[in-house]
Amino acid sequence: MLRLLSVGLFVLAWQAASWRVGGQLLPAPATVLGAVVAEARSGALFLHLGATLARVALSFALAMTLGTAIGYVMGRRRTVDRLADPWLLILLNLPALVVIVLAYVWAGLTEAAAIGAIAINKLPNAVVTVREGARALDPTLDEMASVFAVPAWRRLRHVVVPQLAPYLAASARSGLSLVWKIVLVAELLGRPNGVGFEIGAAFQLFDITRILAYALSFSVVVLSIELLLVQPLERYASRWRQRAA
Amino acid sequence: MRPAGVSALLEVDIERKAWAASAGDRLQVLENVRFTLRHGEVGVFFGPSGCGKTTMLRIIAGLDPDYTGRVVRPPHARIGMVFQEPRLLPWRSVDDNVRFVAPDITEERLSALFAILQLDRHRTHFPGELSLGLARRVAIARAFAVEPDILILDEPLVSLDARLSAHIRDELAALVDSRPVTTLLVTHSLDEAVRLGDRIFLMSARPGRIVSETFIPKPRAARDASDVAAIKRRVEHEAERQGSVAT
Numbered sequence: 001m002l003r004l005l006s007v008g009l010f011v012l013a014w015q016a017a018s019w020r021v022g023g024q025l026l027p028a029p030a031t032v033l034g035a036v037v038a039e040a041r042s043g044a045l046f047l048h049l050g051a052t053l054a055r056v057a058l059s060f061a062l063a064m065t066l067g068t069a070i071g072y073v074m075g076r077r078r079t080v081d082r083l084a085d086p087w088l089l090i091l092l093n094l095p096a097l098v099v100i101v102l103a104y105v106w107a108g109l110t111e112a113a114a115i116g117a118i119a120i121n122k123l124p125n126a127v128v129t130v131r132e133g134a135r136a137l138d139p140t141l142d143e144m145a146s147v148f149a150v151p152a153w154r155r156l157r158h159v160v161v162p163q164l165a166p167y168l169a170a171s172a173r174s175g176l177s178l179v180w181k182i183v184l185v186a187e188l189l190g191r192p193n194g195v196g197f198e199i200g201a202a203f204q205l206f207d208i209t210r211i212l213a214y215a216l217s218f219s220v221v222v223l224s225i226e227l228l229l230v231q232p233l234e235r236y237a238s239r240w241r242q243r244a245a
Numbered sequence: 246m247r248p249a250g251v252s253a254l255l256e257v258d259i260e261r262k263a264w265a266a267s268a269g270d271r272l273q274v275l276e277n278v279r280f281t282l283r284h285g286e287v288g289v290f291f292g293p294s295g296c297g298k299t300t301m302l303r304i305i306a307g308l309d310p311d312y313t314g315r316v317v318r319p320p321h322a323r324i325g326m327v328f329q330e331p332r333l334l335p336w337r338s339v340d341d342n343v344r345f346v347a348p349d350i351t352e353e354r355l356s357a358l359f360a361i362l363q364l365d366r367h368r369t370h371f372p373g374e375l376s377l378g379l380a381r382r383v384a385i386a387r388a389f390a391v392e393p394d395i396l397i398l399d400e401p402l403v404s405l406d407a408r409l410s411a412h413i414r415d416e417l418a419a420l421v422d423s424r425p426v427t428t429l430l431v432t433h434s435l436d437e438a439v440r441l442g443d444r445i446f447l448m449s450a451r452p453g454r455i456v457s458e459t460f461i462p463k464p465r466a467a468r469d470a471s472d473v474a475a476i477k478r479r480v481e482h483e484a485e486r487q488g489s490v491a492t
Contacts, residue, residue: 144332147306147324148346148391158345162336240336240371 027209035213043199045217049196052183053221055111059118060179064172066119067126067193072164074127091124096182100189109190114183121182126171133167165237173230180222255282255305255322255427256394260314262300272302273452275312280446280455284319286424287465289438291480298431299329301453302399305429318395325393325426327401331380333372339383340368340407347390358386362416378409380481385413389420396421396428402437414440416464439476440468447483458489 011029018028027035039045072082074088103117137160145155161168187196195214202210261283262275274297282288290298303309305316306326318324333342343355359365372380381401388396401417402410414437421441422430432438438445445459459480463472 130441140328140330140332144326144328145346147308147326147397148387150346154345154348157471158334158337162334167359240373 025208027212031209032212032216033152035209036217039210039213039217043079045214048193048195048198048214049217049221051191052187052196052218055115055118055183055187055191055194056176056179059115059122059183060172060176062115063119063122063179064126064168064175067123067171067175068130068164068168070123071127071130072134072160075131075137081131088124088127091120092128096121096185100186104190111191114186114191118182118186122175122179125175125178129167129171129174130164133164136167137163162237169230169234169237173226176222176225177228180218184218253320254317255285255429256315256317257281257301257305258314259301259304259312259316262297262304262309262312262314270427275304277450278314278453278455280458281375282427282429282444284427287421287428287430287441288440289430289432289445290448291432291435291438291445291484292431292453293450296448296451297453298448301397302326302397302429304432305395306397318337319427321332322394323391324395324397325388325391326397327381327384327399329400329403331372331377331384333380333383333387337371338369338371339375342372342383343387343390346387347392350390355390358389362386362413362419367467375394378413381405382413382416385417385420389424392424393426396426398428398430400431400433402432402434410434410437415464417441435477435480436473439473439480441465445476445480447487449487457483459483 014026014029018026023031036045070084074084099120100114100117103113103120107113107116141159141163142155145159150159154208183194184196184199187194188200191197198214199211202208202214257278257280259275259278261273261277263273265268265272272286276306278297280288281318290301292298292320300309304312305318306324307316334345337345340355344350356365359368362385364379364382367375367379367383372383375383379401385401398417402413405413418441430438430441432441439461443461443465445461446455447457447459448454449456461468461477468476
């Protein structure tokens with residue numbers, strides 16, 4: 001209820017701001033909604049949203065998989081941590097734009113270059129978060145599993161992953177928001193489709209309504225994923241905490 | 246039910262075990278701890294705090310390889326261990342905690358185990374919903390579920406009230422008698438030692454050594470109050486003579 005009220009307030013504030021500065025500079029919510037419907041009817045909206053979502057999914061999966069594996073090893077092995085830490089610091093502080101531009105220069109304006117560049121931007125974030133989780137693993141549970149000779153795979157699945165779950169969730173949530181932002185830059189700079197490409201094209205024509213239409217559609221998709229996928233998954237993974245509380 | 250290896254013998258010979266102290270020198274924890282346990286025997290280790298009893302159990306369990314000496318377990322021996330703290334997986338139910346170490350356990354056997362330990366009503370509960378006494382019982386169920394050849398119990402009844410402690414102690418005795426298993430029990434309770442053990446090893450203060458051994462020939466189930474009192478007096482007398490007081 002409070003959330004709906006909050007959304008309502010946002011729309012009202014938007015409308016008020018539109019009246020204040022004029023529809024040319026800030027189109028009203030109804031105008032933007034009309035543009036969304038028109039783009040959807042033409043099929044362009046779904047084409048571009050689909051392309052962006054596919055890039056997000058691939059680069060996010062790649063970064064999370066690699067980042068989790070590297071972060072886990074770094075958290076458990078001090079030598080590996082010391083060896084890889086300087087690389088991690090460099091990657092953490094490298095601007096996203098530099099990585100994207102270099103990827104396009106070195107690998108061409110290809111899909112692989114775009115996805116790779118987005119994944120590299122997200123990777124250090126996942127590594128750092130999972131490394132903290134791996135450092136915080138409870139050694140007494142590890143000993144218990146070791147005494148009972150529990151096979152490595154079962155140990156990983158039932159002892160390690162549940163302990164890492166809050167860190168993975170935090171990494172996924174922050175990572176997803178990071179990837180959403182970076183993917184648009186990558187599309188703007190070197191892809192022939194996607195929300196970023198469309199926003200770039202609209203910018204050339206100073207078409208603010210279309211920019212907002214795509215931004216709004218994109219935000220709705222992100223919010224839906226958060227509400228329908230991320231939050232239920234998080235609740236399921238932490239159900240034992242709720243019951244124990 | 247799988248019988249434990251009939252000829253199984255546990256041989257322990259820990260010549261030396263030391264910790265690195267903060268000042269840089271080595272702190273001697275165990276010295277010349279030697280004993281053997283035959284299949285089905287319950288050896289109880291009784292001694293003052295800090296004499297290295299838990300360290301000894303960790304070495305025998307294979308958790309601490311940094312010592313001088315040797316531990317010979319029966320080939321392919323399965324170990325069941327109850328730690329001082331229950332060490333349950335908080336995100337798995339009672340049922341799933343036991344199945345985690347014994348995935349092949351039959352429903353019939355699991356039910357029987359839960360019935361003995363009076364855990365039937367708690368099978369779907371998470372560890373965070375259990376009292377300490379219940380959690381300890383789950384840890385005991387987990388240790389027995391693997392049908393161990395060697396059972397290691399590190400103060401399994403510590404910090405429980407006297408009534409609950411006596412109840413779980415009797416359940417433990419029933420389980421050990423239902424399927425003989427070589428058992429090592431560390432306790433600070435002489436009563437617990439006398440009621441559960443076949444042999445009581447008295448340990449010295451640090452560095453821990455075995456200073457005396459008391460053999461109890463009478464079966465657990467046949468020991469009455471006067472037997473228990475007599476054995477307790479013997480062990481207490483020996484402890485006074487050796488200057489080893491369990492605290």
